[in-house]
Amino acid sequence: DSPRYAAVAPWTHDADGVSTWEPPVSWRPLPRRDDTTRDDYDVIAAVNRHTVMPWGWTHEQDNSKLVVEEDGAVHELVREIGVNTYRNTDLSNDRAAHDYWAATQDYWAMVRGYFDNLETGTQGFHIEDDAEGTLLYGPVLEAGQRVLFGIATAEEAYAEAETLLNSQITVVE
Structure with a gap:
């Protein structure tokens, strides 16, 4: 979520x-x-x-x-x-999960870095979201999908995600 x-x-x-x-x-x-x-x-x-x-x-x-x-x-x-x-189970058909992670891990490292910076560099932050929960996480996931399918580089997708994150996150000074 x-x-x-x-x-x-x-x-x-x-x-x-x-x-x-x-x-x-x-x-x-x-x-x-x-x-x-x-x-x-x-x-x-x-x-x-x-x-x-x-x-x-x-x-x-x-x-x-x-x-x-x-x-x-x-x-x-x-x-x-x-x-x-x-x-824990041993999945015999986990290739898709491994492929997804191999393709998108750099993108997700940048997204995690964004939140790491918020957590260590601010007094706190507030995230605006709607009742459907789609205004923030949906587009961030979609950007990761574009990396998976080769439509965007990790850097291009992260630039999109960062713009969205900045529009919905208010830093507490």
Whole structure:
């Protein structure tokens, strides 16, 4: 999805090869599916924990749908807790994934570099996005596709993506 669900936290690593990423509780906008169909809550207070283990990884969610009253009072409408488990597999037909990465890795390195610069060179940043989540991530992915199909170089595609990123990201001074 787009960075509307982004969070920042360090990874922790233990001696058994288990690494966990758990950001603090953060308020997030409604999921697209709810933003267009519901009006009974205003924001989600969310924690998403990712734990990588030798056999795969887990994604745990602990989310509260919150109602924010006009006087600023906040109350929980419902709490959702979920666990997704992913196991490493040996894919026999993973050539397309390897081909994609080989063709686009330089482009994605530039995109990651853009966000690395934001994270280390600013007090913070805010990303504007619409409820459909397509104004930012869709065109950035499409630029990567042009690299894959040889329509653009990584540098040309990144110049496009950078223009879009700059138009939707506000740096906090």
